[in-house]
Amino acid sequence: MATELHLERRDSTPWPPPARRRRRAVRLAASTFSSVLLLGAIGWAGLHLEPDPFPSAGVTSAPVSHLPIPGGLPEPVDRFYRTLYGNQIPVVETVVISGRGHPRIAGITFPARFRFSHVAGRSYATTSS
Incomplete structure (x- = not known):
């Protein structure tokens, strides 16, 4: 039921x-x-x-080689090189630049860090955060 x-x-x-x-x-x-x-x-x-800086790149400096200033440069360029370097220009093969900054996007300032690695004539890489 x-x-x-x-x-x-x-x-x-x-x-x-x-x-x-x-x-x-x-x-x-x-x-x-x-x-x-x-x-x-x-x-x-x-x-x-503030962001912590990037850790050391771990790259040691190699001895710097030099080249003579080439002839036939325009006068202001030749004067600039001779004032800055003397008669020999250093040859740059590799460079690592690290730093911190404050980029501003749409009026807001952001903390940042960067690393730029460059092997002359071959490659480059950027790292940022």
Whole structure:
């Protein structure tokens, strides 16, 4: 024998009650506001921390070889080379440049670091973060 069970509400009040819905909405708004505020604080703090420099490249300096200044250069270029280097120009085979900076994108200044490695005439690589 099957029995049927009918449950009826005795009053017509909405469920959940309005006070409970209001508390839930206030709690949701407060948690959303707190989350946005927390993420903003973390972002602000992250933009004000200086990155550590890259570790040493581990490259040792080799003896520098020199070449004489070639003839036939324009007068200002010849004068510049002779003022800066004398009669011999150093031959650059490899260079590693590392540094830190503050690039600005859309008005926001970001902390950054970079490393540029160059093997003359063959390859180059950049690393940044």
